[in-house]
Amino acid sequence: MDEIRRIIDRIEPPERDAMLAARRRQDELTKPQGSLGFLEEISIKVAGIKRNAIPDPFENKVVITMAGDHGVVEDGVSAYPKEVTPQMVYNFLDGGAAINVLARHIGARVVVVDMGVAASLEPYPALVDKKIGFGTRNMAKGPAMTREEAIESIKAGIEVFESELERGVDIVALGDMGIGNTTPSSAIAAVMTGKPVSEVTGRGTGVDDEGLSRKIEAIERAISVNKPDPSDPIDILSKVGGFEIGGIAGAMLAAASNRVPVVVDGFISGAGALIAAGLAPQVKEYMFAGHISVERGHRAVLEWLGLRPILDLNLRLGEGTGAVLAIGIIEAACKILREMRTFEEAGVSKKE
Template identity: 50%
Template sequence: MQKLKQIMGLIERLDTQVQDQMEQHLNHLTKPMGSLGLLESVAIKIAGMTGNPMPEIDPAVVVVMAADHGVATEGVSAFPSEVTQQMVGNFISGGAAINVLSRASHASVEVVDIGVNGLLQLPGLVNRKVRFGTDNMVQGPAMTREEAISAIEIGIEIAEAAIEKGAKLLALGEMGIGNTTASSAMFSVLGQIPIEQVVGYGTGLDDQGKNKKIQVIQRSIEVNQPNPEDPIDVLHKVGGLEIAGLVGIVLKAAAARIPVVVDGFITAVAALTAVRIAPACRYYLIASHQSVEPGHVLVNQLLGLEPLLNLNLRLGEGSGAAVALPLIRSVIRIAHEMATFEKAGVSGALENS
């Protein structure tokens, strides 16, 4: 808990003076003012995050947190629990979507076992297992409060290590069969939103499966009575270990003035949890995309984030974050490389035109 409290005290608001410098610089480039739209807003925001009027985002690292969920035994996923372990192996061998997309986006991938229900000894896998998956939250808390805090602090340490190695941007990824159930439960409580408005089809449920998922989440909330005013209470009662780890990633990145690219619904719920723990975290978030999960629209709105892309993605893993990364890199390069009107000898816009 000491590490968590220490990090919370280090998170500051954006540097508005540096943001103004970036905005002025963009306005002098050889283009109509504001013509790159949301991309310019991203560049201005990253300048404010980093405190650097000419920021860099490379090296960029996608951190994939992996863990299992006891609630999967309730049949809330179209895939069996063993897929978590199998996909971790796929990540390590470089054959998953996040590996391919990250290679295309010139980002590295770090995979962390923070709670997979099995012994994994794979080269390159970061083993920081808190426990072998969570308990079934229909029957009681998913984990203890102490375990949730431990998982958050592991996320802090993972981010710390990545930043020490030179990372200038962290993107959030996750893997865990059943984790849309846990994140939906968390968001319903944190956002005080009826569960029917939050739950989607996950990675392949039909209507019957979706209705069952809603019932499981409702029972879990009734059994555990998580306190919406206490984000760690919500996390330990109806959350997941990989979600907790991602909370720590967000907290440490914000404390270090490092941009965080949020992926889909699950990572957005982790980001919201971090914001509820330390409100200034919200300034360090970039929404990569809008997924097909209905709760994702609502959580992005609650965070005040405007997604860069809407491609009907529903994969997770950090895939949307990886796809958005070239857009983010492009506007940073615009700031660094595009000529000003003066330098290019191009006439600027006429006044009052």
């Protein structure tokens, strides 16, 4: 835990002076005050994170997609077999998935991480190998992983981000890949928000009514068997989480410690955000909710985090897709702050 504690201790609040200066500038731009709504608030938040009233352009946009498998799949909680996880990882590496297309669209690089895929992946130069194990164990029968493995997954996420930081990271989106991963995400959401399992569990990849019932039952059994401690995020992660969820949490903590805005993707990324914020509540000030997912537990997650979603497009793909799309909006908000003229600069009369 020493490495994790070191990162957490480095997370400072966003700079209030920069935010105040950014707000003053927004009020002086050639528009009625507040007329750009949430875009104004986004730019002000970025200014505080970056300690710069007029944030520099995003030269290095990055999406980190964490992949891992889940033993609970054996209980019939997913409409797809676990073989899809490594197949999709290869698709990411070959540039053929939705996240690759959308990342190219906004000029972001995609980082693919094997956190715990239940297969031996072929070596790829672009694949980051942080495998903790060949998938988690079935959380409906016992802990998904040991406490030591949970800590290792968070540390691995920290290492991935810090390695990417050496190449340059101005803003980061966190995505996921893993058949069955909405099941541990629902378990984490239920434990941390206090909501009933049935209220935070959706259809994931598209299970039918019978599959949804099995999924809810498996989560309720996992919580009953493991009794995760709501006050201990590491305990929750170890008992009902996933390796990729721990990796997402670690990357988020590392980003915040380096004053880099974090864009949360969908439900699985949101579960990682819950773990990160449970460990370090101040990390929430560095987060943006890229979108609101169709997955029903996502709303409860964002409410707990105190985040307003930027987009609402009925997305439920994961991978980082919604977060990457939202980066374009965040970038636009900052460009308004930086490039739009004030009334004085433009020679435009103010309201009387």
